[in-house]
Amino acid sequence: MTPVLEVEGLEKRFPAQGGRTVHAVNGVSFTINAGETLGVVGESGSGKSTIGRAVIRLLKPDGGQVRFQGRDITRLPESACRPLRSEMQMVFQDPWSALNPRIRIGDLIAEPLLLHTKLPRGERQDRAEHLARRVRLTTELLTRYPSELSGGQLQRVCIARAIATNPKLIVLDEPTSSLDLSVRAGILELLAELKAETGAAMMFISHDLGTVKLISDRIMVLYLGGVVEYAPAAQVFAEPAHPYSQALMSAHLPADPMAVLRRHVLEGEVPSPINLPPGCHFASRCPVAVPDCRRHAPELRPVHGDTAHQAACLRIAEGANRIPELQHG
Amino acid sequence: MSATLAPAPRWARRLAGITRRSPTLAIGAAILFGFALMALLAPWIAPFDPVQADARNVLAAPGGAHPFGTDGNGMDVLSRVIAGAGWAFGIAIPAVLVGLVVGVPLGLYTGYRGGWPDEIMMRGFDALRVFPSIILALAVVAAAGPSLLNVVLVIGFLDSPVFARVVRAEVIALRGSTFVESAVSAGNPTWRILFVHILPNAIQGAMAQTAVRAAWAVRISATLAFLGVGIQPPTPEWGAMIRQGAEYLVTGQWWVGIFPGVALILMVLGLNMLGDGMQDMLDPRRKAATR
Numbered sequence: 120m121t122p123v124l125e126v127e128g129l130e131k132r133f134p135a136q137g138g139r140t141v142h143a144v145n146g147v148s149f150t151i152n153a154g155e156t157l158g159v160v161g162e163s164g165s166g167k168s169t170i171g172r173a174v175i176r177l178l179k180p181d182g183g184q185v186r187f188q189g190r191d192i193t194r195l196p197e198s199a200c201r202p203l204r205s206e207m208q209m210v211f212q213d214p215w216s217a218l219n220p221r222i223r224i225g226d227l228i229a230e231p232l233l234l235h236t237k238l239p240r241g242e243r244q245d246r247a248e249h250l251a252r253r254v255r256l257t258t259e260l261l262t263r264y265p266s267e268l269s270g271g272q273l274q275r276v277c278i279a280r281a282i283a284t285n286p287k288l289i290v291l292d293e294p295t296s297s298l299d300l301s302v303r304a305g306i307l308e309l310l311a312e313l314k315a316e317t318g319a320a321m322m323f324i325s326h327d328l329g330t331v332k333l334i335s336d337r338i339m340v341l342y343l344g345g346v347v348e349y350a351p352a353a354q355v356f357a358e359p360a361h362p363y364s365q366a367l368m369s370a371h372l373p374a375d376p377m378a379v380l381r382r383h384v385l386e387g388e389v390p391s392p393i394n395l396p397p398g399c400h401f402a403s404r405c406p407v408a409v410p411d412c413r414r415h416a417p418e419l420r421p422v423h424g425d426t427a428h429q430a431a432c433l434r435i436a437e438g439a440n441r442i443p444e445l446q447h448g
Numbered sequence: 449m450s451a452t453l454a455p456a457p458r459w460a461r462r463l464a465g466i467t468r469r470s471p472t473l474a475i476g477a478a479i480l481f482g483f484a485l486m487a488l489l490a491p492w493i494a495p496f497d498p499v500q501a502d503a504r505n506v507l508a509a510p511g512g513a514h515p516f517g518t519d520g521n522g523m524d525v526l527s528r529v530i531a532g533a534g535w536a537f538g539i540a541i542p543a544v545l546v547g548l549v550v551g552v553p554l555g556l557y558t559g560y561r562g563g564w565p566d567e568i569m570m571r572g573f574d575a576l577r578v579f580p581s582i583i584l585a586l587a588v589v590a591a592a593g594p595s596l597l598n599v600v601l602v603i604g605f606l607d608s609p610v611f612a613r614v615v616r617a618e619v620i621a622l623r624g625s626t627f628v629e630s631a632v633s634a635g636n637p638t639w640r641i642l643f644v645h646i647l648p649n650a651i652q653g654a655m656a657q658t659a660v661r662a663a664w665a666v667r668i669s670a671t672l673a674f675l676g677v678g679i680q681p682p683t684p685e686w687g688a689m690i691r692q693g694a695e696y697l698v699t700g701q702w703w704v705g706i707f708p709g710v711a712l713i714l715m716v717l718g719l720n721m722l723g724d725g726m727q728d729m730l731d732p733r734r735k736a737a738t739r
Contacts, residue, residue, distance in 0.1 A: 209630070216627060234635045
């Protein structure tokens with residue numbers, strides 16, 4: 120079966136001041152199958168949101184290829200993307216600004232149905248009520264305006280909008296980061312439930328590993344617009360291969376309060392995405408970097424012969440990829 | 449006293465609230481309300497037909513049957529001033545509507561699209577600004593003929609850059625906002641993004657301008673008529689009446705020009721006060737600045 124989403128060598132650049140170029144995404148490849156969730160992790164500026172927007176064509180990629188259900192949509196003009204939008208949806212980070220303040224909640228939820236189906240008005244309203252209940256909103260909220268709802272409720276509205284047309288792909292761009300901690304768990308639970316029910320492929324973007332861990336089948340770790348590790352979720356958590364992934368793991372609080380924290384705090388500067396250095400982009404902060412790392416850009420390679428688990432680090436082959444604190448801890 | 453005080457009706461309380469928040473707006477609205485009544489009830493309250501000439505009663509001084517006197521054709525000045533209100537509204541309202549209908553979609557599209565359409569429109573507006581708008585209006589009306597329709601269209605078109613600019617600025621601020629992105633990702637076609645999603649969030653600035661632009665329309669129309677290229681006498685248009693009156697001013701028949709002049713000043717004042725109040729209330733930036 121064709122994967123829902125296949126991305127090959129995706130590139131995206133933005134013009135910066137003084138005629139220079141920001142290299143936001145540099146040759147990223149991945150696939151997502153139906154019913155599968157890919158967690159995309161990286162710090163701000165790693166290009167994760169740009170990738171999310173490029174795969175559903177809110178942005179036009181500068182290079183590489185995006186195939187949606189086997190069809191190349193990389194250079195499709197916006198008018199040709201429009202009918203596809205019922206099959207690929209997005210949930211944005213900040214629910215307060217993601218909804219038109221002058222449209223009622225019911226109409227916001229029903230909007231994708233208005234745009235992509237020929238259902239009559241009454242039918243759309245019934246569906247909107249059904250969708251509202253599905254994301255655990257009381258139907259009396261449907262006549263309110265966005266300013267009258269809480270952040271968690273608004274994000275549920277956004278999710279209801281995103282699943283209204285039963286899309287094959289949902290991109291979730293940090294859907295919980297701007298919400299209160301107490302509300303996050305509920306939203307994550309809802310997403311996990313929808314993942315099981317809808318069978319949609321999901322791309323879950325986050326800077327927080329703990330959030331991604333809950334619902335991701337596979338994880339892609341990004342650094343400065345490039346993939347440094349791409350592996351099944353369990354493996355990334357149990358045995359992160361790339362030094363950057365290891366550092367991310369050590370920054371993630373374990374659920375067990377008695378666990379001994381072994382942290383590695385990265386030092387050094389993140390290189391500018393305008394002047395990317397040659398060699399490994401992480402070398403300037405990497406505790407195990409050797410001079411060779413600054414000369415040769417590492418490619419994604421299977422870790423210990425396991426093709427499912429890939430990482431881009433020269434030192435893995437030598438077995439010298441463990442960062443010190445974790446070794447001694 | 450046993451009379452129970454009935455609670456004031458809701459509209460009355462709202463009116464009182466607006467009056468307290470913006471006395472300027474309330475006074476302006478009151479003046480315009482007066483003129484609107486005058487325009488609507490003109491056939492019943494005007495003592496004479498405004499274009500009824502009376503060769504035996506030319507340039508009669510105010511008093512008696514003609515409280516504002518009569519003009520050079522023997523027409524009743526009071527009746528003509530009353531009828532003039534209707535002409536003022538009849539020009540200002542359609543002109544502002546033309547300005548909105550032309551300017552708002554232009555501002556919406558160029559603000560959203562950016563690039564060369566935007567560049568062309570803005571440079572075009574800059575070019576228009578080089579000429580004083582009265583000269584432009586004068587030239588166009590003189591060339592196209594002094595009909596009501598031409599006057600309305602010219603004033604409307606000259607007004608449209610104001611609306612286009614205000615809307616464009618709002619659209620540029622909204623263009624990158626997440627709810628617009630979310631509307632795109634939901635699959636909205638461009639026209640729906642512009643008119644359903646952006647317009648309701650971008651129109652307040654333009655609405656706040658309408659009264660001020662109406663004042664300008666009244667003024668320009670009067671100026672055109674005064675210069676002899678606008679609405680032609682004997683139509684009871686204030687500008688045309690002031691022009692007639694100007695001829696008699698030196699010979700002492702002041703009432704022919706002064707009464708329509710006062711009416712014109714009052715109406716422009718009313719519209720400007722209303723406009724000022726509206727801008728304070730509708731434009732969030734001005735609101736913050738005046739608070």
